[in-house]
Amino acid sequence: AGSAASPPSAPVAACPKHAVEPDCRFRGAAALQAAIDATPDGGTLVIRSGEYVAEGTRSTAFQDATLPSFLTISGRVITIRADEGAVLVGNPKAPSTAMTLVNADAAISGLEIRGFTYASDEDALYDGHGIFAIDSRMTIDRVRLTRISKMAVSARGDSQLIARHVTISDSHVGFWLRESSYARISHAT
Numbered sequence: 001a002g003s004a005a006s007p008p009s010a011p012v013a014a015c016p017k018h019a020v021e022p023d024c025r026f027r028g029a030a031a032l033q034a035a036i037d038a039t040p041d042g043g044t045l046v047i048r049s050g051e052y053v054a055e056g057t058r059s060t061a062f063q064d065a066t067l068p069s070f071l072t073i074s075g076r077v078i079t080i081r082a083d084e085g086a087v088l089v090g091n092p093k094a095p096s097t098a099m100t101l102v103n104a105d106a107a108i109s110g111l112e113i114r115g116f117t118y119a120s121d122e123d124a125l126y127d128g129h130g131i132f133a134i135d136s137r138m139t140i141d142r143v144r145l146t147r148i149s150k151m152a153v154s155a156r157g158d159s160q161l162i163a164r165h166v167t168i169s170d171s172h173v174g175f176w177l178r179e180s181s182y183a184r185i186s187h188a189t
Helices: 028-040
Strands: 012-015 024-027 043-049 051-053 060-062 067-076 076-081 087-088 097-102 105-109 113-114 131-134 135-142 144-146 151-158 159-162 165-168 173-177 182-186
Touching: 012 028, 024 028, 028 051, 028 067, 028 113, 060 097, 131 135, 151 159, 159 173, 173 182
Parallel strands: 012 024, 012 043, 043 076, 051 087, 067 097, 076 105, 087 113, 097 131, 105 135, 113 144, 131 151, 135 159, 144 165, 151 173, 159 182
Antiparallel strands: 060 067
16 A cells, blocks of 8 residues: 655745734744745745845855845745735845845745845845845746846856746846856746
């Protein structure tokens, strides 16, 4: 007799600080990284509508630079599904990259990322980026990136990017790929 496959886990939900939804164990911007960490490998994180101003960073070393990132996904498979009106907002008092993926496989949909900036335009910190993937697979769908000081979407190392219905405005560079990374982009503005 074979064993039955385990049912998929319920999505993890993250909400704004003062939200009243009963399914939200993680509330406020500071809890978003904890929500990512608590989402099981292969699971789904739902980000409820609201603004999440960047608080704190996690640093990732890459080549001769460091990425201080508001959110980091490392070594796992995750789906991030944002409700309409869910926005990651940069904090000018604490420059960072919005989200870094390292050896990850992530599908991100419905999210808006806005106002991420840098402390210095030429240094060994990769702050001021939108989404930065290193040796990762990433699918972004219906994602809006606005006022990103450096690159809105970066794929480095051996990354694979699929971007659909992505809007990038008032940013330094839209898509930036290096090393052996590649992208399939459709319906982008």
